[in-house]
Amino acid sequence: MVKFSDEVDDIENNERKPLLDTAKSKYSRKQRYIFLIFFVLVHVVVIAYFVVPWIESSSLFTKTKTLTPLSKLSSVATTNNEYYKKCAPKVTCFVSAKYRTYTGSCNNLRHPNWGAYLTPFYRFSNAEFSDGKSEFRLQADGKPLPSVRLIQLKLFHGNDVRHSDRENNELLVPWGQFLAHDISYYPDDIRSNETPDLLDHCFDKDKSTIPKICSYSVRVPDDDPLAYKQKLKMLKYTRSQSSFNSSCPLLPFTFLNRQTHYIDASNVYASDQAIAYGLRSLKNGRLLSRTLKGGEYCPQYPTPGFTEPSRGRSKYQFSTGYYESNQNMAIASTQILFMRFHNYLADELHALNPLWTDEIIYQEARRIVGAVVQVISYKDFLPIILGDFYMDHFRLNTKTVYDPSVTPAMSQEMVSGAFRTLHSIIPATFKFMDQNYSIVNEIAPSTTFNNPDPLVGYIDEVFRGFLETPGRAPQPNFNSLITNTLIPINPHKNLSMGFDLMTFDFQRGRDNGLPGYNKLRKICGLSFARKFEDLSDLIPNRAIEALKKLYSHVDDIDFMVGAMLEKPQNNSMVGPTSACIIGDAFYRARVGDRFFYDVQGQPGSFSAEQIKVLETINLGHVLCSTSNVNHIQKETFRFVDPKLMASIKYDCDSYEINLTPWKE
Known part of the structure; x- marks a missing residue:
């Protein structure tokens, strides 16, 4: 040189x-x-x-054979009906009801409790616990499974490829979380305010005083980055609430959904009637709201129905139909957006039909919002997540024909595993952008846990940032700011804890009794691995060598660990096994929903003219009717450079919603 x-x-x-x-x-x-x-x-x-x-x-570029999972799955579980035999409440249904119940009951008139609030997640395989009841499963050789933190460090840590998804923007993240919390919620088993403090006794010298819950927390190795930087010895973990918390002592542990299983915007309106009424203004069909810094925001927590004190160290805590709406900015911002959207629709419907009562306006606006969430999810979001091949394969893009023999219940394998693989696209920071597309603020998601204060006065900037920032490319890891970080756990004592979202997700799978990765491959119709090397059809050789050092047998591999390592195929963001579980869930959520927006012949069916309007609505329409964000691309989740490709963005005049088919 x-x-x-x-x-x-x-x-x-x-x-x-x-x-x-x-x-x-x-x-x-x-x-x-x-x-x-x-x-x-x-x-x-x-x-x-x-x-x-x-x-x-490398795990990102290894070529693998294209494999196609089954298009319709069959459960081998024998426990799916136990709750309905032993604990399900008796429900009286009104067959001519036009609107959904808050709880989701009576959607299916043959099985009134299917898909309802406080009913179990469906399973493809029986829950796997080492004692057949509740204890984490063991390896084939009888030893405990490897530490989930160790798995994260050995297989995924340091593989963060810092390149962007040049096709899609960051709006996929808040929508994915919004959708996930519409169809599922099962909280931690925190029986009292003392539970977090009990975890501080996990290292007591007197072993008789160590609480049982400490055995489920994750030990941090001495050479762990968190141990080195923060001197942490443990990542605290609290188990999920089981049916025991709801006076239904089923064994093995069974987990109940505290949202409805349907895509019905229950996270906006609530799945409990008392909470739902507490969120209503009872005037002209509107939801409660308040004005903060010139903008409309959700009411302050608590409202009637919410009894626990605010957990966030913040000035603002929002009340919505979803208990953990304040968990992070992506969730909170989208909840605010859809509260505004409901109120926009209520005002428009009231103007069209001034004789309508508060109840009719509220229910019609709620009905439209639920339909819009379905349209956006199936027409715009899922085709990006799954790709056109899997959309066709799982029949997710055809006209809905209601089938009362299909359960709409979300599967445990979906909510505790497959859908969580999308945490890989959460960015390191959320950007706030002004009207000139200049970044005016940048916040790491982990720094605003249970603190939505930065959103107040900046909803426009937040959503402009989501729209105008390329997303994080799908890859077999999470960004380091959500896998090696500290979050506050007790603001009053100024205490923090180490947090690793990937470790938490892996532990949640064990907590919920998910079967191993290999078993779910087989259920999905993919080849069953007899030895580690048989995984090479979907998993890179280098990762297989690491798996062999961590697990004693190929059957021991945690489902989400294997799913994260699979190479996406057919223009999907996820591997074939995750695509199989996700595709099945959204097929059943559509076909098993009597109130799905395009189902005909039901008391609550939309007219043909109304369906035409609904199918034209995308997230651009929601943004234009609820914010000052303007110039939005028609494919809302696609990244379109605002400076280089401004000509293919449209102002809000192009996003008007024609509600005249609702005029009476």
Whole structure:
């Protein structure tokens, strides 16, 4: 390199001389070209020798055979009906009811409790606990499963590839979380305000005083980055509430959904009637709201129905139909957006039909909001997550024909595993953008846990940031700011804890009794692995070698661990096993929902004209009717550079919602 630089300098000096020997000049130029060619060839050889093998062996670029899971799954579980036999309440249904119940009951007139609030998650395989009741499963050799934190460090830590998804924007993240919390919620088993403090006794010298819940927390190795930086010994973990918390002592542990299982915007309106009424203004069909810094926001927590004190160290805590709406900015901002959207629709419907009562306006607006959530999820969101192939394969893009024999219940494998793999697209920071697309603030999600204060006065900037920022590319890891961080757990004592979302997700799978990855491959119709090497059809060899060092047998691999390592196929963001579980869930949520927006022949069916309007609505319409965000791309989740491609963005005049089919 030094010789090359000297020769270039000589050539440049010679070019400055007015008289040069022509032959000498040609010789110098020829020498320069030969050296440049040699220089390039050497680097090509080096790249071919060192870099290409690394790319081919990496978890991101390994070529795998394209595999197709079953398009319709069959459960091998024998416990799915236990709750309905022993604990389900008796329900009286009104067959001519036009509107959904808050609880989701009576959607299915043959099975009134299917899909309802406080009913169990469906299972493809019986819960797996080592004692058949509640204790975490063991490995094939009888030893405990490897530490989930160790798995994260050995398999996923440090693999963060900092490149963006050039096709999609960050809006996928808040929508994914909004949708997840519409269809599922099962809280931690915190029986009293003392539970977090009990975890501080996990290292007592007197072992008789160590609480039982400490056995489920995650020990931090001495060489762990969190141990080194923060001197942490443990990542605290509290188990999920089981049916025992609801006076239904089923064994093995059974987990009840505290939302309805339907895509019905129950996270906006609540799945409990008392809470739902507490969120209503009872005037002109509107939801309660308050004005903060010139904008409309959800009411302050608590409202009637909410009895526990605010857990966040913040000035504002929002009340919505979802208990943990303040958990992070993505959730809180979308909840605010849809409270505003309901009130926008209520005002428009009231203007169209001034004789309608508060109840009719509220229920019609609620009905439209639920339909819009369905339309956006199936027409805009899921095609990006699953890709067109899986959308066709799982029949997610056809007209809905209601089938009362299909349970709409979300599966435990879906909510505790497959859908959580999308945490991989959560960005390191959320950007706030002004009208000129300049970044005015940037906040890491982990720093606003249970603290929505930064949103107040900046909803426009937050959603403009979601729209105008390329998303995080799908990859087999989470960003480091949500896997190696501290969050406050007791604001009053100024205490923090280490938090690793990936470790938490892995532990949640064990807590909820998920079967191993290999068993779910088989249920999905993919090849059953007899040995670790059999996983090479979907998982890179380098990862397989690491799995062999962590687990005693291929059957021991945690479902989400295997799912995270699978290479996405068919333009999907997830691997075939996750695609199988997700595709099945959204097929059943559609076909098993009597109130799904395009189902005909039911008392609550929309008219053909109303359906046409609903199917034109996307998230751009919601943003234009609830915020000052303008100039939005038609494919709302796609990234469109606001400066280079401004011509394919549209102002809000193009996003008007025609509600005249609702005029009576």
